[in-house]
Amino acid sequence: MRADRKNKDPQMAKMLAAHGKWLGKHVLQQTAGLGRATSVCGLHTSPVFCRTLDVKGDDYQYIHKSKVPSMHFQKSLLRLPIPELDKTCDRYLRSQKAILSDEEYQRTEQAVAQFRSGPGPALQYQLKNQDKANKHTSYISGPWFDMYLSDRAPLVLNYNPFLALSPEERPGYADPLIRATNTLVASLRIMRTLRDNVLEPVVYHLNPAKSDTPLFRKVTGWTPSAISAYAAYAFKAFPLDMSQFGNLFNSTRIPEIGKDRLRCDPKARHMLITKNGHFYIFDVFDRDGNILSPEHVYACVSYIYNDPTPPPQHSIAIFSTENRDTWAKCRAELVEAGNEGVLNALDTAAFNIVFDKEEVGMDPYKMYHTFLHGDGDNRWFDKSFSLIFTADGQLALNFEHAWGDGVAVMSYFNEMTKELANRPHIHPDTKPASIDASQYVKRLEFTLTPSLEAAIDKARQHYEANTSALHVNVLDSSIFGKNFCKKHKISPDAVMQLGFQAAYYLQNGHVAATYESCSTAAFKHGRTETVRPATLETTAFVKAIAQAQPPSDSELKKMLMECSKVHGNLTKEAAMGQGFDRHLFGLRKLAEAQGSPLPELFTDPSYAKINHIIISTSTLPSAAIMFGGFAPVVRDGFGVGYQIKDDSLGIVLSSYPPPRDGAGFLECAEKAYKLIHDVLSTS
DSSP states (O other): OOGGGGGGOHHHHHHHHHTHHHHHHHTTGGGGGOOOOOOSSSSOOSSOOOTTOOTTSHHHHOSOOOSSOTTTTGGGSOBOOOOOHHHHHHHHHHHHHTTSOHHHHHHHHHHHHHHHHTHHHHHHHHHHHHHHTOTTSOTTHHHHHHHHHHOOSOSTTTTOOEEEEOOOOSTTTTSHHHHHHHHHHHHHHHHHHHHTTOSOOOEEESSHHHHSSHHHHHHHHHSOTTTHHHHHHHTTEEEOOOGGGGGTSSEEEEOOSSSOEEEEOTTOOEEEEEETTEEEEEEOBOTTSOBOOHHHHHHHHHHHHTOOOOOOSSOGGGGGGSOHHHHHHHHHHHIIIIIHHHHHHHHHSSOEEEEOOOOOTTOHHHHHHHHHTOOGGGOOTTBSEEEEEOTTOOEEEEEOSSSOOHHHHHHHHHHHHHHHHHOOSOOTTOOOOSSOGGGTOEEOOOOOOHHHHHHHHHHHHHHHHHHHTOEEEEEEEOSOOHHHHHHTTOOHHHHHHHHHHHHHHHHHSSOOOEEEEEEOTTSBTOOEEEEOOOOHHHHHHHHHHTSSSOOOHHHHHHHHHHHHHHHHHHHHHHHTTOOSHHHHHHHHHHHHHHOSOOOHHHHSHHHHHHTSOSEEEEEOOOTTEEEEEOOOSSTTOEEEEEEEOSSOEEEEEEEOTTTOOHHHHHHHHHHHHHHHHHHHHHO
16 A cells, blocks of 8 residues: 555544544553563562573563564554644634633634635645655654754753652662663663664554454564554554654764754664763673673673762863753864764763762652752763662653654653563672773763863853752642542543643633643654643633632533543544644744745734743653653743542642742642542532
8 A cells, every 4th residue: 555545544544533542642651561571580579680691692682572573663654644724723723712812812813814815725735745755754753853953942941851760669779889780781681672673663552452462463573564554553553653763772962053963873882871070981782782791781880880080170061051052162162172082972872871979869859850950060961861860779761852752762761660670680789790890981081171161160150040940849649540530431631631721720810821742653753742731611611610609510510521521632633643733833834944924823923822831741651650840841831740640640840930839830730629529529
């Protein structure tokens, strides 16, 4: 079947649309079920590991060897659809109506009408033609990469988020040296499995009992790659795009004037560790591409961890926190000063492990600040990802966002946590290999000019001013959880989002532009689409509960159920590539490239208003995640990381006071959730 006709299969489109909601909301959760690694000794309840391990054998070198190659489904994935122009305009207007005044909405309605009858159809025609000429990708992929890489804002607080792992509870294994070595070995096994194309493809199984089976793997593995995704669809299983996995390891973002670039060197064999503002590298693969023994890795990590070298007065690490043009100029000066080789070592390393001197315990505030930004002299935010270990053994992943989204990160995250739970290779009584680690580890030395030293000092001042302004507030409540929502047949995610709407309205007296990310990874080179949780229905509800005499509980329950229904439909549309945000973004980029005046729709103040995201939200989909976070995307906004568990809910909220009061927002959110609980319970 030709690739350009795949989206025209009515039966397939109907099936995908029917399951769009699940694809959208569980596209990250499903990765937890992948991987078939088995431990030589089973779960390690004993600290003694079976030493029959052959370090060059498959059992150590791979987490598994999938019968279906990692990239088997890529060629046959459905292409991301371009929505109909009229539907995009209608969706845009409906979303705008929820946040605009009557006067603003009338002006926006006129701008949209002018776009429909004027430049819109021509731009739509051009976008479709461009898409047809680039069938290997999606219409959003290129512009989206450009958007990330062209932004000159620092990565810290503006882009890089973090995910904190649940604490290690086995005695002795929380020691940062042991935990870091085990995490590194597990990561290298995942990396080798991916490199050799035997990492199991990421597939969302609608009914795992029927499709997550040997028969599914046999049938899809035998099916030619050009049509293999269709064989998966016949099982009601949905392969997800894995094009981003190539930048997961040995990858970095290189600062350049005007627009950065991504660099990846899959042949590199070394690892990067950051400690006390110093960078260390050592090989983790031998010349044949085999992972070195756990004891060898342990010896090298131990050498670095115990290195007493004091912090440098000027660490170039702080440069990765700067404005990207500023950093690009400093990098050029570093190269001119003779540092090209050491920068190359940083760029091509597998990934970065950070040993942080902070002890955070179970304090969410300390964790948040340590894992989101921390000591700018002891980070390298340009790497695809960093694993940060505190002095008391807590662990989080901080990742750069231009190269990819949640599917690749969460797939790695879930495989890694599974490996750590089932198969630690280093134990409290393990002895490092009897090697002279100083012969294997290299501490990178940099030649700095006076102007570079001055630039480091200035960058540190900027960093401290920016990070000290960020405040964090936490809500951990047992008001209700998923079980309560399911009992009352209402969407848990819709209820959480409604709480944010109510909190903001109760605190500020109006509705604000809100963002929730939804993956479009069911399509080739899909990235994300925006769900707009501020709707006409949520606005009606929050205004109703703010009245002196609110409606009856039965009336409020009807409104709640309608909010949930609309939110579910929006999520389904987004997962199927039928939101309006990415479509309008693509049309605007085309218009900008033509050099003529932009259509009024894009110059209308309301377009800027809906894209000035006050409430930026993201859920945390894995049980292995303790919590995560990110800074607000605008100075007068909130960054909302949230989880809803079986019988509880949690919110980690970031803000910049003034103008925002995070504590007040969460107080209002708690009131809203209590009201929602009471309405559902009593009606």
